[in-house]
Amino acid sequence: MQNVCILGATGSIGQNTIDVVLRHPEQYCVYALTAHNSIEKLIEQAKLCQPTFIVLSDANCFKQAKQALVNAGLNTELLCGAQALADVASADEVDIVMAAIVGGAGLLPTIAAVKAGKKVLLANKESLVMSGELFMNAVREHNAQLLPIDSEHNAIFQCLPHDYQYANMAASGISSILLTGSGGPFRETPLAELSRVTPAQACAHPNWDMGQKISVDSATMMNKGLEFIEARWLFGLQSSDIQVVLHPQSIIHSMVQYCDGSVLAQMGNPDMRTPIAHGLAFPNRIESGVKPLDFQTVSNFTFNLPEPERYPNLYLAIDASNAGQYATTALNAANEVAVAAFLAGQIGFTQIAQVNEQCVTQMNGCQLDDIDAIVAWDLECRNAAQQIISAYAREAS
Numbered sequence: 118m119q120n121v122c123i124l125g126a127t128g129s130i131g132q133n134t135i136d137v138v139l140r141h142p143e144q145y146c147v148y149a150l151t152a153h154n155s156i157e158k159l160i161e162q163a164k165l166c167q168p169t170f171i172v173l174s175d176a177n178c179f180k181q182a183k184q185a186l187v188n189a190g191l192n193t194e195l196l197c198g199a200q201a202l203a204d205v206a207s208a209d210e211v212d213i214v215m216a217a218i219v220g221g222a223g224l225l226p227t228i229a230a231v232k233a234g235k236k237v238l239l240a241n242k243e244s245l246v247m248s249g250e251l252f253m254n255a256v257r258e259h260n261a262q263l264l265p266i267d268s269e270h271n272a273i274f275q276c277l278p279h280d281y282q283y284a285n286m287a288a289s290g291i292s293s294i295l296l297t298g299s300g301g302p303f304r305e306t307p308l309a310e311l312s313r314v315t316p317a318q319a320c321a322h323p324n325w326d327m328g329q330k331i332s333v334d335s336a337t338m339m340n341k342g343l344e345f346i347e348a349r350w351l352f353g354l355q356s357s358d359i360q361v362v363l364h365p366q367s368i369i370h371s372m373v374q375y376c377d378g379s380v381l382a383q384m385g386n387p388d389m390r391t392p393i394a395h396g397l398a399f400p401n402r403i404e405s406g407v408k409p410l411d412f413q414t415v416s417n418f419t420f421n422l423p424e425p426e427r428y429p430n431l432y433l434a435i436d437a438s439n440a441g442q443y444a445t446t447a448l449n450a451a452n453e454v455a456v457a458a459f460l461a462g463q464i465g466f467t468q469i470a471q472v473n474e475q476c477v478t479q480m481n482g483c484q485l486d487d488i489d490a491i492v493a494w495d496l497e498c499r500n501a502a503q504q505i506i507s508a509y510a511r512e513a514s
């Protein structure tokens with residue numbers, strides 16, 4: 118029996134993880150479920166999973182959540198506050214940590230799991246974008262097992278040879294990594310209309326059912342940009358090793374091209390329970406509840422290249438990846454602030470990339486030697502992005 122801690126249990130990945138875990142009660146037991154402030158949702162999940170702990174990172178939730186636990190007749194222990202996330206993620210009793218908090222808030226608890234040498238299932242790509250080298254060094258130093266859950270990286274991982282040597286594609290005869298992306302809901306929207314698209318339209322991903330932040334990132338293709346950076350750290354790649362390919366159907370989740378002309382692709386219906394089940398059971402396989410791919414209904418596989426004028430965020434991310442850690446941390450911070458402002462109706466869709474570009478241009482050249490420095494730099498960049506947005510508001514009024 119393996120004890121699982123699900124960070125970000127109330128989100129899209131968290132709920133899918135619970136779905137897979139509950140299909141295998143003889144193999145997995147839920148030790149802890151965490152959320153930010155979704156008290157009711159978390160209590161409902163606790164009724165289903167009977168965890169030892171539930172954690173709400175918003176410390177103000179304690180009183181109300183305690184009462185809700187009593188009302189539900191559960192003897193689950195309640196913890197509140199940001200430190201409690203790291204505490205359950207690194208607890209001795211835990212074998213597997215699903216890192217599925219959205220955004221930079223996932224960094225410290227994910228690092229805590231890594232430093233405790235856990236099997237870490239990484240959905241929270243932002244933590245790797247923010248701290249890539251330090252993160253990967255910690256994985257090695259603490260003997261953690263890092264398994265990619267992001268569908269593209271899980272696909273690449275499945276298509277790599279079992280003896281793949283980190284940062285040595287040539288040794289395995291690999292010529293390139295083909296990172297696929299759908300192009301989001303605005304792939305065919307006239308460019309002139311993009312400035313007027315709404316948050317609801319941006320969150321309506323054509324193939325995947327995901328949280329709001331990643332859905333907006335898919336629409337701008339910042340998601341693919343973050344994934345480009347994520348792939349570089351996970352597999353030790355150079356920028357020139359990766360090609361981004363538009364594949365609107367999201368059936369192929371990414372590919373590995375070999376020097377003999379072979380291309381290995383991982384395919385499946387777009388349902389995150391596949392990579393989640395793969396990560397949970399690796400190196401074995403378990404049922405995930407995902408319907409088998411039906412090749413009689415999948416008629417079209419199309420491929421294209423992303424247009425720079427439609428997806429400036431993708432190219433900002435590639436540039437940041439080439440510039441270094443300070444730039445990827447700055448870009449991630451700016452993007453989180455800009456996406457939140459877009460969702461709140463404070464800026465337009467095309468202004469997300471403008472805020473990001475202005476912020477990374479302004480915030481340059483900073484040495485980041487430890488996680489505390491990353492956290493401080495992240496905060497500085499968030500403040501800078503917020504000021505850029507405030508200046509836009511002043512100009513508009």
Ligand SMILES: NC(=O)C1=CN([C@@H]2O[C@H](COP(=O)(O)OP(=O)(O)OC[C@H]3O[C@@H](n4cnc5c(N)ncnc54)[C@H](OP(=O)(O)O)[C@@H]3O)[C@@H](O)[C@H]2O)C=CC1
Nearest residue numbers: 125127128129130152153154155218219222240241327328
């Ligand atoms: N959804 C998907 O299919 C995919 C997601 N990912 C990645 O997985 C991560 C999660 O995405 P997704 O599930 O869509 O996100 P959701 O927005 O659906 O869920 C986010 C989760 O994080 C919690 N959370 C939010 N803010 C904080 C905070 N400040 N401190 C602690 N917990 C917090 C939320 O709790 P509460 O409910 O209380 O707000 C919720 O449990 C992201 O990094 C995303 O990029 C990667 C590939 C696919």
Ligand SMILES: CC(=O)[C@@H](O)[C@H](O)COP(=O)(O)O
Nearest residue numbers: 267268298299300301335340
């Ligand atoms: C499911 C998943 O991994 C998402 O990151 C997905 O890839 C988003 O779709 P896009 O390909 O549109 O970014």
Ligand SMILES: [Mn+2]
Nearest residue numbers: 267268269344
């Ligand atoms: Mn992805």
